Amino acid sequence: CVYAMAMPTALKALTFLFVLAVLAPDQSEGQHHQPYCPSFSCGPFRNISSPFRQASDPPGCGYPSYELVCSDTKATIHIDNVTYHVSAINDSGSYFWLWVVDADMDLYSSCPLPRWNRPPYSFRVVNDEMEVELDPLSRRQTCFLKCSREVKDNGMYMPVACLSSNDTYVYVLTGYGSCSMEYLEPSCGYLAMTPWPCHSPSCWDYEPLENASYVDVVKSMRIGFAVQFPFRYDRMSRSIKECLILQFRFLSRFYSEDAISCVLQIIVVDGNFWRCLLDSRVGDDALSVVPFVFLSVKWLAVLCRFVLAPLAVLILLAHKYWKTRITIDAVEKFLRMQQMLGPMRYAYTDITTITSHFRDKLGQGGYGSVFKGVILPGKVHVAVKMLEGNPNCNGEDFINEVSTIGRIHHVNVVRLMGFCSEEMRRALVYEYMPQGSLDKYIFLAKKSFS
Template sequence: MAMPIVLNSLTFLCVLAVLVAGQAEGRHHDPDCPSFSCGPLRNVSSPFLQASDPPGCGYRSYELICSDAKAAIRIDDATYYVSSINYSDYSFWVVAADMGLYNSCPLPRWNRPPSRYHDGMEVELEPRSSWQACFLKCSREVKNNATYIPVACLSTNDTYVYVLTGYGSILMEYLEPSCGYLAMIPWPWDSPGPWCNKPQENASYADVVKSMRIGFAVRFPFRYFRRSTSIKECLIRQFRDLSQDCSYGVKSCVPKILLVDGAFWYCLVDATGFGDYALSIIPFVFWFVKWIAVLCRFVLAPLVVLIFLAHKYWKTRITIDAVEKFLRMQQMLGPMRYAYTDITAITSHFRDKLGQGGYGSVFKGVLLPGNVHVAVKMLEGNPNCNGEDFINEVSTIGRIHHVNVVRLMGFCSEEMRRALVYEYMPQGSLDKYIFSSGKSFCWDKLAEIALGIARGIDYLHQGCDMQILHFDIKPHNILLDNNFVPKVADFGLAKLYPRDNSFVPSRALRGTIGYIAPEMISRSFGAISSKSDVYSFGMLLLEMAGGRRNADPNAANTSQAYYPSWVYDRLTQQDHVGEIFAHVYTEMHELERKLCIVGLWCIQMRCQDRPTMSDVIEMLEGGIHSLQMPSRPFFCDEGHNHAEDTYHLSSELTEISEDMSENFDV
């Protein structure tokens, strides 16, 4: 609250000062002040005035002494003739009035030292040129200094007079100890230039005398010069000064560049014609606000960024510490922990890439001693792979020992670099065989693989201390060893729940489109439970039996586009629901019919209509004659024998799944 009050108070004072100063200085532009003639000069106006002008017209220091032939002005204690006035560049030309009385060895009458400011106040009647010829009187002769030009005609046996030409304020800074200031004459302003014309190099005393007889230019009052310029002219002058400052070096250039927008405020106030008080207070307020902005930009903003980064690092550190604490406890119970350098050596610097999963890349490696082949999954650093998921996977697979579940042999965790070391499955994943005509299994082997998968899933549901829900059963996640024994893999999506807990929180909803149970999309189909894995397994069984993906819009016959609907129509007739006809027995292999019937039981739309994985194992182990056909699933329209409409219904369900999948980690 204090800062806004201070700024508002300063703003009020600035506006008040501008108004008062504008009224006080506005009289210099009073139209009642007439122009006048003075000697050879015509149409003379402000800043000049004559003795008869009313008060407030012009500047008192610029009063002209007029006669029929001459126009003179007093500067300090000397009189100068005004030969011309140039209102375009705000200067007038003067020549010493008694110059003609001098002999051949004159001394300038200007006795003001070459300094543009005295005690911080502006000096009026200032020479236009910054280059000057300074006369010095020395008590000793100056030798070995070429810049000191001797003036023999003004020197005596006891004193020595020299003249120096150059930039006025610099000349007075480096005087010889025995020398002092005597007089000065500005160098003539006789041609266009940014400020002045430099004197000739090695100018002689004769050249200085010549310049004294020519005269020099005197600038208008700075206040008049300031108010008489337009915004455009003021900005040109400001940026010209900026380029001049930058020519002197970086130290003087950088501050001007950082605050270059101050020139616009300065020129805006300048062009309004307000007085000196306004131009001194308003820039001060502006620079104060400007430096506050600079402070916020270069100090507070980086500080905020650093605090944010420190906060992020602190949160990451907490996650890492939690992972480390868990892993220290896990070392005594679970798989072996490896360093990242060990992982690099095991994979031969990640040379042999096996594939890309949803959680990272998989590389082939070798464990020594023994030359045991392993698959190393490098978890990529993304929001889907946080410390919680990593702990979940290690704790889940680390406690599992089953012939049909992939074994975790080791892991690595060094800050955000994490890896999982699995037993290597040389035959790859199941999808390479069931969707390929060149790599197919006989029906006995296919049924054996299906039974092994069912036993692995049932072990996850019933064989552990906690119920493990996989949520991503599909052919790609079923790996085969050397003997084609199936193993359920990829527990990146697995979750642990008590066996008696039938309710699963919505944040656990994950999976792959085409295998997701209906209740994972809409709770109207039932609660999410282990029956969700049963549904995914049923879709897998049907793909194994059909040797194709369940949904194939490019099928030659549109009735076969959706395989579950098509095979259901092959196994049943509309007027004899639940019976299997003799001609079907001759067309389909017995194990094919078994896989299809069990798969159709598993994909019932309502979860309570599906069997458990233990029931599924009994079905697969039993004979075909003991199986009954299930009810037609929701996606199968009971009014049609063909699957064209049911495929469209399935497509709509798939579209709904895709819309809902943004809530899942697919």
Template sequence: MGNPGAFRCSVTLQALIVFSLIAVFAADHVQGGDDGCPPFSCGHLQDISSPFRRRGDPLECGVGAYELGCTSSKATIHINTGTYYVTAINYTNSYFRVMDTNFDTNSSCPLPLWNRLPYAGSILDSHGFWDLSIRSGYTACFANCSRAVTNNGAYKPVDCLSADNSHVYVWVYDCSVQELEPYCGYLAMIPFGDEYSSNMQLQLQGASYADIIQLITKGFTVHFPEEEYRKPSLSKVTNICLNNSTSYFKELISHASFVNWIRAFFWSDIYFYRCLDGYFISYHTTRPVVAQLIAVPKFLFVLCRFLLAPLAVWIFLVYKYLKTRITIDAVEKFLRIQQMIGPTRYAYTDIVALTSHFRDKLGQGGYGSVYKGVLLPGGAHFAVKMLEGNSSCNGDDFISEVSTLGRIHHVNVVRLVGFCSEELRRALVYEYMPHGSLDKYIFSAEKSFSWDKLNEIALGIARGINYLHQGCDMQILHFDIKPHNILLDSNFVPKVADFGLAKLYPRGDSFVPLSAMRGTIGYIAPEMISRSFGVISSKSDVYSFGMLLLEMAGGRRNADPNAATSSQGYYPSWVYDQLTLQGEAGEISPVIADMHELEKKLCVIGLWCIQMRSRDRPTMSEVMEMLEAGADGLQMPSRPFFCDEGHIHVEDSYHFTSELTTVSEEFTVVLEEDEE
């Protein structure tokens, strides 16, 4: 029955497995049935046992999916992409309760992370061993709407996150796209509550945003294996697998088929090994010596029967992979990933239809042209930026803009609706800003805004920049804050735009590579030119914002060669002299006497932001606090680096002069390169 070589291979296989079984039972007998893993404490939790384990515990203790991180007061666990606090463990009902670590329960107006994916898929694997299973009964869904929702009682308003033209709502249960109103966009979602809770339904009836937040802060439940499915001893698993293998053998030989008899003699041993091997895989433990012994007969079997076919399949798959990898360029590889998690990808024909064959042109820049687009049948308006071939370089700026804006959802940051990339034809589709950019208002001959409105716009810009620095998993540095890149919607709400120079860096990382040194002359921070002024960081955006703030307050460009006097040619220097003149011998500058209180506040904050050394500037969150406070409590900062040397301390004069000379020379080089 069969050829002699195959028969000898099977005999060798069975002999080795018998030897392995003897070793398994011997090892388990030495252990005495005790896994040697006593209960432990983690944070405020006591008497924790299997399937949970601590970091650094022996591999045979607990299950890898249930590994806890322990501090003096907290126990944490990783589920998919998130980290959660473990607040309680119930062994009787086999579940534990968790809370998202990123959900700020101390905030008066918390919002979950937009990209958190807390759900696990499988419950049982093919060998009958349990996996992690989230059993949340409810889900809170957050959305940002362009107008108020009046026809849907399920939408609960979140007043503290809403603005004039941005209405934030929360509802419970279904978070599918079909549940969204057509003028609303998805913000975030978070599970909460128990799988079976009659009291929860009563609490949700007529619940407000504050009530829902209170329920969210209690977390949600995650089930773990019941007692009979927890990690069994090695001998128990061996007995289970041996019985399964025996049953499989008897079932096959009960049929009179020749093929079944062949399978019974040559596959029953492999069936036993796969069952035993599945135990080690399910509990993420390192295979002991016994498993290594069992791997020997499997290797012999594969070598005898299944070598050539898998090798041929492997070579074919490697060939297809290498061929595909060579033919796809960097932009296309990025877009395939972005298409699943980011904005909509349009075909070029869609862009042509959206802009009515590029009929309504809104503007022109070095990057290309901007056109107005209308999406039918709803009639929503968009701004379509067509990137010229020579402006998109190797696709770096295009990738930077899509990857950056694709993960941002904030009322003061322009929203990227979609993009197009077909060979060298690339376009970016944004929400339409009917009032254009800020520069045409602040540099206008007539005063466009009241001081209260100007302060409100400045605060909105600061909130947008602070969100880029602190609101995402990765901090986003814009590197090109200026009036032209601040857009105004129909209600004059400011939105930070144009992320072609933006870069992503780990939050808290104060060092940025020198390759990021770029921006617009007049708004570039000193450390972008010379590292002697400090490291490139989020403070570089603070400097640019300070220059913008001074232009908003002065109603003119900071550098004006046509000024009435030479002393007024550089506005920051002139206004600093006027503000500091108040304290000298009781003399009060007539300019300051006529200056509005909010104008003075904006100037002082702007001067704080443009300090020469980055460490002397405030953070954007501190800038927001100053803008929200009154002008009385503000102190004047030190004299910024750009002012004349007569005001510099004597001991620092030589050092400052040499640094300013270096900056001046390097600015000249940058300007010459731009002209070329």
């Protein structure tokens, strides 16, 4: 784990080498012969090419479902045995589409019924790919329903009187999701549908009216609607190389220095990669075991870097804290018992007040410094010894000092009046000897006592 933390460059290099190995160019294959497909003119349109074709074009040119019938002034297309006029072709920008209008609409009476009846995303399988053809650009559709009973108390169902009879009732539903099963009454069934006129999937240019009347729907039917060029909707089988390409394209969109965001991005990218593999037939791929090995190494490094390493540091800090806590608890247990028998316990803030923030230093010893202080009320002068903290000390010396001197009450022995212990800060409060230390009298050449 420490090695994985210290070698991010090596991990990146491993990733690069793996990708380079898997994404190496395939062996060259012979190219299939492509027929010559010249562009053509059709009605008002010029330089038309794939996906469109004419009946006279050789096989392989364009799509059969996009075959146009041309005259000098008009272009038409047959969709499910219905003829539509092509009024516009858009082959630039974000969306490619052709605008179609029912060619027989003008021949209808004042009560037309749309003849479009293709389900959304009609596709055919080509080389293990789902290829969608003649799909409406708009996801919003108008639905005509035929009911055996009259629908009441439902504002979405707008009656179409001219198509209804004594025993059948026809209604039109508009708005977003109007063709969903959730809005279908038990006595009703689908009769027909028509896409809403729209130049983009969001359909902001021709927003469908909520609960529009049949007259409004007829107006939209006479305008027509857009049909998309063919497109590949999804793959039923991908190689490991293609799954990796998709993974690294997705990863290249994100950059974050935050550790949590980085891990979440890796999880999302790897999730997409595994989903791609599971949806693909990779069992026949000779390299099928490579991504499993690579991702195992990568996630081991991620686990060490973001989980195990912080956990080890946390355990070390917890151990150190616990060791200190045990020492402090032992001292605290003793002091609670001592408080009932011996000297008074002071808080550290009391010590700073007594010594006036350690202003008057009396001396320095092997165990700490001694400061002069005054205890109020009464103005009792004291000497406060601040013990120097020792990380290797378990508090036994402090306990022995307080327990021994605190119980001795003798005229010739200095009295321990109090003590302080907060975390590792400890102090002993003695009565103050105004004549100074005894040793300066004992070891003087001339002894003078007062």
